Amino acid sequence: MLAAYEGRFSDVTPVAPEFWYYVPAKLLGLPMVQFELEVPHWQALQHTFKHYACEGWGIVAPGTPSLADRQHTHTHKLAEGRYESVTTINGGSQPMTSRTIYDDHEPSWLTERYIKDFDADWPTYAAATLVPPEELDWAPVQTALDQVGDDYLLEVFAGFPFVDYAGTQRDGGLEQVVMDLIDRESEMRDLQERHIEHVVGAIRAAFAQTTARSIFIASSWSSMSLLSPTVWRKWEKPLLDAAVRTTHECGGLIHHHFHGRCMAILPDLAALGLDCICPWERLPGGDVTSVARVRAALGDRTAFNGNISTVEALIRGTPEDVRREVQEIKAAYAGSPRLIIGTGDQVGAETPEDNIHALIDAARNG
Numbered sequence: 001m002l003a004a005y006e007g008r009f010s011d012v013t014p015v016a017p018e019f020w021y022y023v024p025a026k027l028l029g030l031p032m033v034q035f036e037l038e039v040p041h042w043q044a045l046q047h048t049f050k051h052y053a054c055e056g057w058g059i060v061a062p063g064t065p066s067l068a069d070r071q072h073t074h075t076h077k078l079a080e081g082r083y084e085s086v087t088t089i090n091g092g093s094q095p096m097t098s099r100t101i102y103d104d105h106e107p108s109w110l111t112e113r114y115i116k117d118f119d120a121d122w123p124t125y126a127a128a129t130l131v132p133p134e135e136l137d138w139a140p141v142q143t144a145l146d147q148v149g150d151d152y153l154l155e156v157f158a159g160f161p162f163v164d165y166a167g168t169q170r171d172g173g174l175e176q177v178v179m180d181l182i183d184r185e186s187e188m189r190d191l192q193e194r195h196i197e198h199v200v201g202a203i204r205a206a207f208a209q210t211t212a213r214s215i216f217i218a219s220s221w222s223s224m225s226l227l228s229p230t231v232w233r234k235w236e237k238p239l240l241d242a243a244v245r246t247t248h249e250c251g252g253l254i255h256h257h258f259h260g261r262c263m264a265i266l267p268d269l270a271a272l273g274l275d276c277i278c279p280w281e282r283l284p285g286g287d288v289t290s291v292a293r294v295r296a297a298l299g300d301r302t303a304f305n306g307n308i309s310t311v312e313a314l315i316r317g318t319p320e321d322v323r324r325e326v327q328e329i330k331a332a333y334a335g336s337p338r339l340i341i342g343t344g345d346q347v348g349a350e351t352p353e354d355n356i357h358a359l360i361d362a363a364r365n366g
Contacts, residue, residue: 001055001153002213004303004340005253005275013330014055015341015363016152016305017356018279021107022349024048031104033083042144042154049152054360055340056152057255059216060144062202063137067128081105089114092124098169114169118184125169126191130198133205142210155216155255156206158243159199161236162192163227164220174221181235188235196239200246207250214253214275217243223260224287232265237272244273259345261287270297279306281344291332304333305340308359314343314351319358326362 003010024044025035035044045058067089075085081104089096099112115121141156148154159165166188167177181188199217206212221227222236240256247254255276262269262280269277277298280288288294291307298304307329308314313321326341333339341363347356 001057001340002253004305004338005214005255007300007303007337009337013339013341013363015360016054016056017052017308017359018306018310018343018346019045019048019052019056020346023347023351023356026349027051031081032106032108033081033102033104036102036108040144042148046148046151052356052360054363057155057214057216058148058152059155059157059218060141061157062141062206063139064129064131064135065137066131066135070128075102084111089124089128091128093120096121096124110169113171113173116171118180118187122187122191126194129165130194133198133201136202136205138205138209141206141212145211153214154212155214156210156212158202158206158215158217159195159239160218160220161222161239162195163231163235164218164222165195166191167221174226177221178231181231192235192238196242199239200242203243203246203252204250207247207252212252214255215243215247217254217256219256219258223258224262224264225260225285229264229268233268237268240272240274248273260285263287263293266294266297270299270302272302274302276303276305276340278304278340278342279344280304282307282309282312285345291329295332295336298338300336300338303338303340304329305342306344308341308343310343310345310347310351314355314359315348317355319354322355322358323362326359327366330363330366 001014004014025032027048028044042058042060045056049056070091071087071089073085073087075083078084083102085100085102087098096114097112098114100108100110102108115125145154163177167174170177203215244254253275256274258277259281280294282288288307294304308325313325
């Protein structure tokens with residue numbers, strides 16, 4: 001994985017399926033509620049990558065003690081196999097409440113978000129989340145890095161692009177955030193600057209306080225499936241520019257996880273200088289229909305990871321279908337060290353084991 005990020009040839013083509021929730025929970029024999037609430041995610045991934053004897057990546061984040069001191073969480077049972085977790089943050093002009101549903105069969109989801117009143121709630125939420133790097137607890141990160149070792153590439157989660165950060169706990173979700181960008185542009189600009197400063201500080205601290213090799217920038221809504229190129233360039237790209245520059249100044253590597261459609265901003269993504277971008281989804285989730293076109297844009301600057309269809313190939317297809325997609329990607333990246341064979345999304349629980357093994361074998365042995 002590191003060789004691909006750094007543009008060095010390795011003795012094998014790394015293969016890193018996105019095993020996130022479903023497969024690790026299945027392998028551990030745990031309902032999703034117990035898996036999410038009781039098992040460190042990095043530990044579950046370690047077990048999973050060892051089980052399949054493949055490469056992989058995962059994330060670990062620092063703790064925020066100041067936030068923990070100001071919040072209270074209560075979890076209660078709604079029905080058999082389903083729970084609701086209610087978290088309240090105090091310290092502002094009024095308490096803020098968020099609700100999350102946990103289910104034995106699916107990853108958790110939000111039903112209520114903290115930020116309901118822009119003027120009353122944003123100052124409290126920003127103060128609770130955009131904390132100075134010296135207030136972050138890096139001990140759990142180093143513990144995880146030490147225990148994972150070289151089993152897979154454990155990266156430090158440094159944050160989201162701005163729209164994702166602004167919307168994760170904004171009542172009304174993405175639609176309301178888009179309206180905020182229009183109606184409250186000045187306030188959102190100030191928040192954007194504070195957010196960038198926070199992420200940059202966290203990146204510097206990650207390399208100063210831990211042995212991390214790579215930084216991870218996530219995304220949920222930050223794609224051309226939901227945003228226009230103009231909005232992305234104005235509100236998302238500045239954070240990525242700053243994160244890449246800071247990471248490289250610290251001598252580290254950086255990976256941006258970018259789901260959804262992306263081809264309209266492919267030149268922008270290529271120019272950022274990221275060390276890895278994934279997962280380059282095929283239709284219908286994304287719009288990457290030509291890996292060769294992506295390679296031509298990225299050149300030898302950025303590692304490519306992803307593009308294997310998790311539905312049509314891995315769930316509905318045969319081992320031969322999986323091998324065919326692997327070979328298509330390997331052919332497009334022939335002669336380049338910047339290739340990781342990965343999936344276009346997380347691997348579903350219903351994926352046949354034969355197809356997972358076919359993916360890993362095709363990447364290893366052709």
